[in-house]
Amino acid sequence: MLDGDLSRRLVDAARRRVSDHQDELSRLDAVAGDGDHGVNMATALSEAMERIEASDDPTPAEVFRTTGRAFHDAVGGAAGALFGSFFGAIGGQLNRSDNPATPADMVTGMEKGLTRVMRIGKVEPGQKTMVDALTPAVDAARTASGEGASLARILDAAARAARRGALSTTSLEPRAGRARYAAEQSIGSEDPGACTVALIFEAWAEAVESQG
Amino acid sequence: MSVRTRLFLNNPADAVGEMLEGYAAAHSDVIKLSDGMVVRATPKPEGHVGVVIGNGSGHEPAMIGWVGEGLFDVNVPGPIFSSPGPGGIVDGIRAADRGGGVLLLVSSHAGDIMNAELAIDEADDEGIEDVEMVILYDDIASAPKEQITERRGGAGLFFVWKMVGAIAERGASLADCARIVRKARDRTRSLSAAMGTVAHPVSGQPLGDPDDTSVAVGLGVHGEAGTRLGEDVEADHISELMIRRLVEDADLPAGARVGLLLNNGGSLTIMELSVLYRGARAELERRGIKVARSWVGPYATTLDMAGFAFAICQMDSELLALYDAPARGAGFVMPGAH
Numbered sequence: 001m002l003d004g005d006l007s008r009r010l011v012d013a014a015r016r017r018v019s020d021h022q023d024e025l026s027r028l029d030a031v032a033g034d035g036d037h038g039v040n041m042a043t044a045l046s047e048a049m050e051r052i053e054a055s056d057d058p059t060p061a062e063v064f065r066t067t068g069r070a071f072h073d074a075v076g077g078a079a080g081a082l083f084g085s086f087f088g089a090i091g092g093q094l095n096r097s098d099n100p101a102t103p104a105d106m107v108t109g110m111e112k113g114l115t116r117v118m119r120i121g122k123v124e125p126g127q128k129t130m131v132d133a134l135t136p137a138v139d140a141a142r143t144a145s146g147e148g149a150s151l152a153r154i155l156d157a158a159a160r161a162a163r164r165g166a167l168s169t170t171s172l173e174p175r176a177g178r179a180r181y182a183a184e185q186s187i188g189s190e191d192p193g194a195c196t197v198a199l200i201f202e203a204w205a206e207a208v209e210s211q212g
Numbered sequence: 213m214s215v216r217t218r219l220f221l222n223n224p225a226d227a228v229g230e231m232l233e234g235y236a237a238a239h240s241d242v243i244k245l246s247d248g249m250v251v252r253a254t255p256k257p258e259g260h261v262g263v264v265i266g267n268g269s270g271h272e273p274a275m276i277g278w279v280g281e282g283l284f285d286v287n288v289p290g291p292i293f294s295s296p297g298p299g300g301i302v303d304g305i306r307a308a309d310r311g312g313g314v315l316l317l318v319s320s321h322a323g324d325i326m327n328a329e330l331a332i333d334e335a336d337d338e339g340i341e342d343v344e345m346v347i348l349y350d351d352i353a354s355a356p357k358e359q360i361t362e363r364r365g366g367a368g369l370f371f372v373w374k375m376v377g378a379i380a381e382r383g384a385s386l387a388d389c390a391r392i393v394r395k396a397r398d399r400t401r402s403l404s405a406a407m408g409t410v411a412h413p414v415s416g417q418p419l420g421d422p423d424d425t426s427v428a429v430g431l432g433v434h435g436e437a438g439t440r441l442g443e444d445v446e447a448d449h450i451s452e453l454m455i456r457r458l459v460e461d462a463d464l465p466a467g468a469r470v471g472l473l474l475n476n477g478g479s480l481t482i483m484e485l486s487v488l489y490r491g492a493r494a495e496l497e498r499r500g501i502k503v504a505r506s507w508v509g510p511y512a513t514t515l516d517m518a519g520f521a522f523a524i525c526q527m528d529s530e531l532l533a534l535y536d537a538p539a540r541g542a543g544f545v546m547p548g549a550h
């Protein structure tokens with residue numbers, strides 16, 4: 001079950017994983033973007049943790065909504081808007097669920113997050129964006145959840161699918177956002193947003209597994 | 213050529229906040245800081261339309277230098293090269309509201325549009341009415357003319373900002389302000405060029421390939437790639453090529469009157485700018501196009517990029533009058549009528 005404490009540890013695990021990889025993410029972003037993606041994602045997650053630690057015994061909904069707002073406030077840009085909306089949508093769904101939430105609630109939140117990212121970003125799969133990692137991750141989570149899997153199994157399946165999705169962006173030509181102006185340079189290099197999605201799901205899978 | 217990876221800063225992560233404090237203190241007669249936003253030292257009269265824009269930092273004097281009389285009411289600066297988030301933009305809308313409606317201007321970049329749209333929804337949820345958003349684009353290198361709304365915002369928005377600032381200062385309605393924004397936008401085209409690149413001050417990452425020192429035409433304001441012309445290319449050739457592309461894209465006939473902007477993208481010398489301007493002017497004259505107004509200098513920079521942009525705006529008497537109206541910002545001053 002997903003309570004406030006586990007939610008907090010999920011965000012903290014994402015923060016640690018993204019911080020450890022921030023240089024790699026910024027290097028990927030410099031290929032066709034402005035080279036700050038890793039720094040921005042790490043900053044947003046640190047800001048989120050600061051706000052979460054400052055609140056008293058937050059609910060799962062509060063943890064995810066606070067994280068969403070931290071992305072919006074601390075980062076801005078397309079990545080801040082999109083990742084912020086993803087976390088915010090999970091928080092919104094958990095706000096309508098019991099506390100602690102079920103794995104199925106979390107999966108529904110992730111589905112809503114994906115829908116919101118696609119709507120706000122006006123992106124479809126195959127355009128070399130975070131959606132190329134998020135779509136297979138959410139699909140895998142939905143399938144695992146439908147089979148009655150535990151949260152650990154669900155997030156493990158999502159993490160593997162997200163990583164495969166992120167790697168698949170290497171050969172894609174960017175068709176959305178700033179990177180589309182540097183389409184040629186971008187081919188042969190992974191999309192940084194998709195890579196961040198994979199890192200977050202991997203961190204979540206490990207954090208849940210380690211708690212048993 | 214090497215990319216300067218270190219700037220005269222303290223902790224680069226604090227650079228935007230410290231810049232705003234210093235800039236506002238140096239120009240306290242024109243602007244002040246309010247909750248991380250740049251606002252006019254003397255607000256517009258009640259009932260006038262407020263004009264607000266959010267944008268990434270690293271492009272100064274855009275847009276912090278464009279807040280003031282005859283210009284913007286509020287600028288919401290974001291992190292370096294990143295739009296501010298929706299919360300900041302909603303704060304900006306609120307700060308610009310003088311009871312006559314608020315015009316939210318957006319330079320067309322994915323992040324700017326997404327955050328502005330999130331902010332419009334949020335403002336609506338909070339019961340703030342009378343907000344109109346207009347998305348602006350002018351960079352002919354970013355999409356073909358048939359997909360003009362896919363183009364990104366570039367240096368040519370200089371003309372749009374100047375004219376909307378002037379008409380809002382007069383007390384025009386929100387609808388009339390928005391009309392002028394669209395009219396000026398639709399008559400403006402820009403194209404940029406640069407050699408080499410710059411590094412992001414926080415991550416230290418060069419934008420694009422730091423070893424490629426050839427001249428590129430059609431870059432974006434964040435170092436997005438352009439078309440390479442090679443290393444050995446004369447200024448006149450570049451000016452002629454760029455003006456030709458701009459005039460053809462705008463279908464400018466002989467006899468047209470234009471405003472001509474030569475924007476210093478960061479580190480060009482006055483010597484280079486003057487030589488480039490001379491070439492552009494000669495090419496326009498060869499085509500029978502009259503340069504009614506010119507502005508040469510830093511307007512929208514990309515840190516210390518060795519680059520520039522030309523922009524042309526086809527003038528008529530209404531736009532010329534708005535262009536000539538007095539304006540006073542920290543980074544742009546129009547003393548008054550010609």
